[in-house]
Amino acid sequence: MAWIVLVISGLLETAWAIALDRSAGFTRPLPSAVFAVTLVGSMAGLAYALRDIPVGTGYAVWVGIGAVGTALVGMLALGEPVNLPRVACLLLVVAGVIGLKLFA
Template sequence: MAWAVLVLSGMLETVWAIALHRSAGLSRPIPSVTFVVSLALSMAGLAYALRTVPVGTGYVVWVGIGAVGTAVIGMVALGEPATLPRLICLLLVVAGVVGLKVFH
C-alpha cells in the first residue's frame, strides 16, 4: 500500500509543479488552489509512505516520478524541446528510480 501511495504522491508532484507554472506566480486563482491542494496531498502521501519505505529510496522515487512527469508534460503539452539528449537523461532518471526500488 505504501508504494502505491508513494507513486500517486509522485504523480501529484507533477500536478502541483504544472499548476504552479500555470498560476503565473500564484496570481491566478484556480491554478493556485490546484497547486496548494495537490502539494498538500502529495506531501501527505509522501509522509504516509515514509512510515514503511526507507526515506532515501522513498524520496528519490517521489522526486523522480514528479521530475520525469513534469518534464514529459513540458515536452508534450508546453512546447519544451524533446531532444534526444533530454530523452536519454529522462531514461537515466527512470533507470535510477527503478534501480532504487529493485535494490532497496
C-alpha cells in the same frame, strides 16, 4: 500499499509543479488552488509512504517521478524542446528510480 501511495504522490508532485507554473506567481486563482491541493496531497502521501519505505529511497523515487512527469508534460503539452539527449536523461532517471525500488 506504501509504494502505490508513493507513486501517486509522485504524480501529484507533477500536478503541483505544472499548477505552480500556470498560477503565474499565484495571480491566477484556479491554478493556485490546484497547486495548494495537490501539494498537500503529495506531501501527505509521501509522509505516509515513508512510514514503510526508507527516507532516502522514498524521497528519491518521489522526486524522480515528479521530475520525469513534469519534464514529459513540458515536452508533450507545453512546447518544451524534445531531443535525444533530454529523452536519454529522463530514461536514466527512470532507470535510477526502478533500481531504487528493486534494491530497497
